[in-house]
Amino acid sequence: MTDSEVIIKILSGDRDKFRVLVEKYQSMVFRTCIGFLHDKDDADDLTQDIFLQAYQSLNGFKGEASFSTWLYRIAVNASLNKVRKKTGHPVFQRIDSFLQSAKGKEVFPPVSDTDNPESILIRQENSKWVQNALDSLPENQRTAIVLSKYDDLSQKEIADILNTTEGAIEALIQRAKANLRVKLSYSYKKIKKHRRKNISFVSNHKNELK
Amino acid sequence: MNCQLCQKKLDAYREGILSDDMRTQVKAHLKLCAECGESYRIQLLADSVVNDEKMIIPDNDLTSRIMARLENSTETGYRNISPFRKVLKPALIITSLAAAIFAGVLIGNIYKPSVRELSQPLELALIDDVAIESVDILSNQ
The missing domain is CATH 1.10.1740.10 (RNA polymerase sigma factor, region 2, helix turn helix motif)
Known part of the structure; x- marks a missing residue:
């Protein structure tokens, strides 16, 4: 039917x-x-x-x-x-x-039984980081990215949903990807710095305990 | 290959839609350039996060819950909200607001703030009691 x-x-x-x-x-x-x-x-x-x-x-x-x-x-x-x-x-x-x-x-994404706490924490941190970068995109770019990445829709299908042309969607997705790339690199640098700080904190405390 | 071109081709490289020649060039550049290499790794990581999220599936009973809500919503007449109700609701809110403001003003008028009044006239208050007393004592003596 x-x-x-x-x-x-x-x-x-x-x-x-x-x-x-x-x-x-x-x-x-x-x-x-x-x-x-x-x-x-x-x-x-x-x-x-x-x-x-x-x-x-x-x-x-x-x-x-x-x-x-x-x-x-x-x-x-x-x-x-x-x-x-x-x-x-x-x-x-x-x-x-x-x-x-x-x-x-x-x-956060499902966790398998074999994951250790550290890798779970890193995965959760990565999820948050990518989610924040996605959420900070302008609405139209975010919609295009969600429809293309999460729903795996073609540009034609996205164009039909958003009532626009395929060309416009292609340009929109390109802009969204470029924007996302910049945001991801920026926040990745921040997260790396944060992790380095945490590692040095842990190693300092380990030394103190010794 | 320069960094600008490499960055441009990264998406296509990840998706595996580059020509063999271009793929070899991008691969070679990624090995040499630390910045582009990091950018590539970041994007791979982002892809893996999106794929992880895509793995989240709805609960098995979602269909039943939707159908149950549908049942309830139609029973309560949720489906067709009459235009009368559409108008009545905002009108009721506005009327309640106006009534609340009116009541506020009314209560404000009824309540009169207490003014501190002197318990005795000003002239008497200014009289130095101690001085009077001492005069009395003197006159008795």
Whole structure:
């Protein structure tokens, strides 16, 4: 059964058919949300919101673009709104980050059993560093990077989602990559300095203990 | 190959879409140039972080939770918010705000700050009690 057929069934009152669309596209939406939010719980909540929103506005789906393109648009807009809310006010942001650290909520990639504490720490630090660099990109560049790197979409698909030309997307991705490169190198230098400081601190204490 | 060209070709090099000749040139430059080498390593690291994040998968019960929320939201009429409610909600907020301001002004008018008044007239307050007392003592004597 094609997406259009499923949608017709849903619109004619068979609400349970929406499950078919959710099962088919939930990973895709979730991945987009992770790309923007870097947090499993937040991505999970937002994925639910996005599907609810999609269901509520299913009447507005004209079928001019594919359902996945339409759903991507909703996902991108919802993710950007969520990001804007998160970074809205510095005071709330600080309170939020405090609450998150109190709950130990910062989510990092899964860790395998064989990893030692030091490598886990380094991986977490690397994650934070890359996430910060990604988050500091302008919205349009960030969207293009998320869609291309996290969702592995082609330039044509991204152009369809963002309602622009392939050429514009190519230029946007180039700019985003160059910008990201600069931000990554800058923050990597900072992180390296920080690590060096930590290592010298540890070695000094080791000497004292001896 | 210079650094500028190498940096330009790094993405394509990582993605493995360079021609053989260009790939050899970039590879040779990365071995020689410490700065470009570091830039390459940073990008590889960033790629690995993105790939790690992509490995995070949603919980198995996500579909059920979405369908449950859908059930609840339609039951509570969340799906079709009537235009009347759309207008009523902001109107109610504005009215409450106006009422709160009005109540504030009203309470402000009822409350009168206490003014410190002298318990006795100024003339009496200025009289030196000690002096009077001493006069009394003197007159008794």
